[in-house]
Every structure is written in C-alpha cells, then in structure tokens.
Amino acid sequence: MNKISTNSPKGTRDFLPVQTKRRQWIFDQLKSVFESHAYVPIETPAMENLSTLMGKYGEEGDRLIFKILNSGDYLRKADEQSLQAKDSNKLISSISEKALRYDLTVPFARYVVAHQNDLSFPFKRYQIQPVWRADRPQKGRYREFYQCDVDVIGSTGLWSEVELVGMIHKGFSKLGLEGVVVKVNHRKILAGMVEVIGKADMLIPITVAIDKIDKIGMEGVQKELLEKGLTENEIKMLKPMLEGNNDLSSMRDFLSSSEIGMEGLNELEFLLNNCAKLNFDLQVDCSLARGLNYYTGAILEVVHPDFPSSICGGGRYDDLTGIFGLPNVSGVGISFGADRIYDLLEAKNLFPSSLKESVDLLFLNMGDEEASLALQLSSELMDAGFSCMLYPDNKNFKKQMKYANELGVKKVLIIGTEELTNSEVSIKDMESGEQIRVSQKDLIKTLKS
RNA sequence: GUGGUUGUAGCUCAGUUGGUUAGAGUGCUUGAUUGUGGUUCAAGAGGUCGCCGGUUCGAACCCGGUCUUCCACCCCA
Structure with a gap:
C-alpha cells in the first residue's frame, strides 16, 4: 500500500493546540478593539465568482488568484481554440467560474451592493477570515x-481615517507589541506628482517603482524608472519630492501646480493634525504606494523594525462598489495580517504565558463504578469553575499519571476501591507531589482553598 | 512565474574520497515500581537514506528529473 503524504498543500499549515490558542487570542484582541469602536462582524464565502475577483488586483493579482475547476466534465465544455493553443489564460474562463477569495475588501464591496437595503x-x-493567494511561500508569506x-463604507468623512489610525495603535498595544510605525501617504499626492512631471498615465508603474526606495535606494528606483520609459529629466524632477524628507512645505511647493495633488496634501494635513491632537503616531512617507489598484485617497501601512514586510495596511477607495452597480460610495479600511503578527509576536516571545493548554483536574479511571462516581463529582467541579476530565480508559496507573503529566494537569483526583468505600477522594498535587485524602463532600472546598 | 536552497529513525541532526551490517541525542515500548507522573538505571522496537530514473563492480554520497522545505526576485497581510 502506498503511503499518502501527510504534507498539507504548499504554503498552508496545521496548527497545534498552543498555536491555535495563540492565534485565537490575537483574533480576540483585535475583535475587542473593533467592537468597542462599534464595528459589526460579517462573513462572506470562501469562494467568489471568478468574475468578481478578476481585474481588481492588477495583472499580477490575477495570476495569484486560486481558480476552482468547474464541476463535471469541464474539458468537454472548454474553449476548443485556447485548449488547442495551450493558452492557459484564455482557457480559464471556459473551465473555471469560481475562485478562492484573494482578500476581504473586494468581496465586501460585492456584499455591500448585494445587501444595500439591509x-x-x-x-x-x-x-x-482566511484568504488565499497562489504566491511562492517565504518568510511571512x-x-x-x-x-x-x-x-x-458610505462616508467620505476623513474622521474615519483618524479612527482607523487610532485602532491600529490600540490594536497593537493590546497585542503587547511596541515599536510599530504607522506610515501614511495619499494617492492624490502620488497622482499630483506624476501630473507635475507630465506622466499622469504612468501613475501605477511609477508608484510601484518608488515604493521600493527603502529597499533598493534612490539609484535603484532611478534605474527602474528609466527602464519603464521615463526620461532623465523627468526623474530629476521627481527627485526633490522623494528626497524632500517627507516635509509638507516642500511637498506643497512641488505640487502647487497640480489641483489634485493639493487636494491630497490638504487631506493628509487634516489627518496628521487630528491624529497629532489625539496622540496617534503617524509618519508621512511619500514613497509609500501600496500595490492594490483600487485605492484613491489616504493609504496606510504598518511596519515593525523586526519584521521584513508590512503587518497591516489599507486605505481609502472611492468607487469599489461601482463595478457592482452602486456608484459614488466611498469606503476606507485596513487589514491586520494575523499570520505575520503571529510570527512577530512568536519571535519576540510576546505571547502571554496564560495561553498554554492546561487542565485543572483529572480523575484517574480505576474501574466502572469508580469512574461513574468521578463523572458525578466532575459535573459539580465544572460548575464550580474547574476544567475537569476523567481518563477514558481503565489503563494502568502509571500510564494515566504519565498522561496527566504530559497534559500539565494541576491536580490528579483518585477514586479507587478504598476511596469508594470510605466516600473519599485522594488529591495529588502534580507540582509538589503531595497527596492528601479528603471526604467527597469536602472536595470542592478543599480544591478552592 | 524567475533564481537559489533543503530532504537520513516520531522529532533534532551526524554520516570521511563512492566501499561490508547507516549512527547519536531525544521521544517511544517493556522492566526495576500490578495504586503514583516529572528524576535514575537496564533492555527493546523503530530506516524503501523524499520519490523516479541514470552512471558505477558497488550510491545516503555523483548526474538528470520530480516533489517538499526555506530564501531572494516579482508582488503582497
């Protein structure tokens, strides 16, 4: 018989009990922040219609969407021409009409339009919720x-951005993570920037290039921009903006001829001023671009010096619902990357020690009559607030003790023949090794003291 | 999608220039102790050396392919 591999698919993971508890703790912390700011929970399906997702994340994004094969004899219905030509891109639409969601924002836009009346x-x-991307796995990915x-969604007020920045700080402080840097930029400033140099049509490639300035430096960015077709002169014009140390007044000078750029600058200033009043730390970074194509206003990203990629990001999108038939609805939001946050907390040893798996009490199984009594007592113990279990098999003593030890049980409760006839229970403290015997009616009182 | 990297016992890893029967630590089973775990001691089980093919008298070791791991690029939480 062939052994089937126990690997989960590439880039996916199983979680052990401790890991699961820690992950749920992260979710709980964030949830409490979200709910205290009056956000309500929703869920959407793991899969979406492929047409809902395609084209929303750029060309690269389309490639990274996991497509789901149609049910049935999908090849019979496949597009003959593209099948013959082995043209995968064209073939997809005829053999796949569903896909795993790539993020939560686009499905949310669909959801809002679908349920607008409610x-x-x-x-x-x-x-x-989980999302799926067909990326090559690597660190934090x-x-x-x-x-x-x-x-x-459904508001243009910039106070939402202010609130979100506050929630970022609140969230990471609840997670016990210090040193996060919240970076901000504005798509309209980027638009103004390319307008000033007369390359408005190249907004996306230019922003993608300058986004890498931290990584590849000014020279690397220049090289990439040259490759993308900018002239030396145009790049020279951009330089003061990028080297301007994110100083607002120099940005104002640079953008003065661009209406949209000035608009962005004013909005950014509003955000900065109001965050400052509330002591929400915020750093302007005019090289921050963020790849997702749908952002139109402020864009946010959170990084930590001990982690290579961003742990949270988001921004304002003015017309995501438009493609689903509901125009002129503006939204703004952020996304915490729970798995990256987990990796970072793990590396920095920041998880609370209370998150270990633990059982308060374990009854040894010494026979059917004894076990039955143990279950009666454990019901009372559970009501009294203890986590409590009976060892399910009447195996030898040693094995049961060993199990208790592995589980980190605090106290082992023993009802054997002697205890049974005397209406008693033996209590063994697993840490000290001490063992006492008490009457069954004093059990809860003794354990609580 | 491009380039590199990794894979040997359940786990962490040694394994010499290609040479007889592939090792250690830890974990596991049993016993010392049939009502006592975590410590100690003794014995034992456990491997198609990721998989497929090639070179060779001979391959864990060399070559090709493939899968897996991790890393970088692209892109991103």
Missing part, C-alpha cells in the same frame, strides 16, 4: 492566511 450607512464592519479587516 444595511445602514455609513456601515462599519469587521471581518476575520503564506498561501492561506487570515486577514482581519475593518472598513467604513
């Missing part, structure tokens, strides 16, 4: 990972 706007929702999204 929602009150502005609608504030949070959503903690998985094919299945959880996003924790918070969005406000």
Whole structure:
C-alpha cells in the first residue's frame, strides 16, 4: 500500500493546540478593539465568482488568484481554440467560474451592493477570515492566511481615517507589541506628482517603482524608472519630492501646480493634525504606494523594525462598489495580517504565558463504578469553575499519571476501591507531589482553598 | 512565474574520497515500581537514506528529473 503524504498543500499549515490558542487570542484582541469602536462582524464565502475577483488586483493579482475547476466534465465544455493553443489564460474562463477569495475588501464591496437595503450607512464592519493567494511561500508569506479587516463604507468623512489610525495603535498595544510605525501617504499626492512631471498615465508603474526606495535606494528606483520609459529629466524632477524628507512645505511647493495633488496634501494635513491632537503616531512617507489598484485617497501601512514586510495596511477607495452597480460610495479600511503578527509576536516571545493548554483536574479511571462516581463529582467541579476530565480508559496507573503529566494537569483526583468505600477522594498535587485524602463532600472546598 | 536552497529513525541532526551490517541525542515500548507522573538505571522496537530514473563492480554520497522545505526576485497581510 502506498503511503499518502501527510504534507498539507504548499504554503498552508496545521496548527497545534498552543498555536491555535495563540492565534485565537490575537483574533480576540483585535475583535475587542473593533467592537468597542462599534464595528459589526460579517462573513462572506470562501469562494467568489471568478468574475468578481478578476481585474481588481492588477495583472499580477490575477495570476495569484486560486481558480476552482468547474464541476463535471469541464474539458468537454472548454474553449476548443485556447485548449488547442495551450493558452492557459484564455482557457480559464471556459473551465473555471469560481475562485478562492484573494482578500476581504473586494468581496465586501460585492456584499455591500448585494445587501444595500439591509444595511445602514455609513456601515462599519469587521471581518476575520482566511484568504488565499497562489504566491511562492517565504518568510511571512503564506498561501492561506487570515486577514482581519475593518472598513467604513458610505462616508467620505476623513474622521474615519483618524479612527482607523487610532485602532491600529490600540490594536497593537493590546497585542503587547511596541515599536510599530504607522506610515501614511495619499494617492492624490502620488497622482499630483506624476501630473507635475507630465506622466499622469504612468501613475501605477511609477508608484510601484518608488515604493521600493527603502529597499533598493534612490539609484535603484532611478534605474527602474528609466527602464519603464521615463526620461532623465523627468526623474530629476521627481527627485526633490522623494528626497524632500517627507516635509509638507516642500511637498506643497512641488505640487502647487497640480489641483489634485493639493487636494491630497490638504487631506493628509487634516489627518496628521487630528491624529497629532489625539496622540496617534503617524509618519508621512511619500514613497509609500501600496500595490492594490483600487485605492484613491489616504493609504496606510504598518511596519515593525523586526519584521521584513508590512503587518497591516489599507486605505481609502472611492468607487469599489461601482463595478457592482452602486456608484459614488466611498469606503476606507485596513487589514491586520494575523499570520505575520503571529510570527512577530512568536519571535519576540510576546505571547502571554496564560495561553498554554492546561487542565485543572483529572480523575484517574480505576474501574466502572469508580469512574461513574468521578463523572458525578466532575459535573459539580465544572460548575464550580474547574476544567475537569476523567481518563477514558481503565489503563494502568502509571500510564494515566504519565498522561496527566504530559497534559500539565494541576491536580490528579483518585477514586479507587478504598476511596469508594470510605466516600473519599485522594488529591495529588502534580507540582509538589503531595497527596492528601479528603471526604467527597469536602472536595470542592478543599480544591478552592 | 524567475533564481537559489533543503530532504537520513516520531522529532533534532551526524554520516570521511563512492566501499561490508547507516549512527547519536531525544521521544517511544517493556522492566526495576500490578495504586503514583516529572528524576535514575537496564533492555527493546523503530530506516524503501523524499520519490523516479541514470552512471558505477558497488550510491545516503555523483548526474538528470520530480516533489517538499526555506530564501531572494516579482508582488503582497
């Protein structure tokens, strides 16, 4: 018989009990922040229609969407021409009409349009669910990972951005993570920037290039921009902006001829001023671009010096619902990358020690009559607040003790023949090794003291 | 999608220039102790050396392919 591999698919992981407890703790912390800010939970399906997702994340994004094969004899219905030509891209639409969701924002936009009559706007929702990307796995990058999204939709008020920045700080402080840097930029500033140099049509490639300035330096960015078709002169014009140390007044000088750029700058200033009043730390970074194509206003990203990639990100999108038939609805939101946050907390040893798996009490199984009594007593112990179990098999003593030890049980309770006839229970403290015998009616009192 | 890297006992890893029967630590089973775990001692079980093919008298070791792991790029939480 062939052994079937026990590997989970590339880029996906199983979680042991401790890991699961820690992950749930992260979700719980964020949830409490979201709910205290009056966001409500929703869920959407793991899969979406392929047409809902395609084209929303750029060309690269389309490639990273996991497509689901149609049911049945899908090849019979496949497009003959593209099948013959082995043209995968063209073939897909005829053999796949569903896909795993790539993020939570686009499905949310669909959701908002679908349920617009049942929602009150502005609608504030949070959503903690897994998403899937067909990326090559590496550090901090998985094919299945959880996003924790918070969005406000149906409002253009910049106070939402202020609130979100506050929630970022609150969230990471609840997680016990110090040293996060919240970076901000504005898509309209980037638009103004390319307008000033007369390359408005190249917004995306230019922003993608300058986004890498931290990584590859000014020279690397220049090289990439040259490759993308900018002239030396145009790059020279950009330079003061990028080297301007993110100083608002120099940005104002640079953008003065661009209406949209000035608009962005004013909005950014509003955000900065109001965050400053509330002591929400925020750093302007005019090289921050963020790849997702749908952002139109402020863009946010959270990084930590001990982690290579961003642990949270988001921004404002003005017309995501438009493609689903509901125009002129603006939204803004952020997404916490739970798996990256987990890796970072793990590396920095920041998980509370209370998150270990533990059982308060374990009854040894010494026979049917004894076990039956143990279950009666454990029901009372559970009501009294203890976590409590009976060893399910009447195996030898040693084995049961060993199990108790492995589980980290605090106290082992023993009812054998002697205890049974005397209406007693032996209590063994697993840490000290001490053992006492008490009457059954004093059991709870003794354990609580 | 591009480039590199990794794979040997349940786990962590040694394994010499290609040479007889592939090792250690830990874990596991049993016993010392049939009502006492975590410590100690003794014995034992456990391997198609990721998989497929090639070179060779001979391959864990060399070559090709494939899968897996991790890393970088692209891109991103």
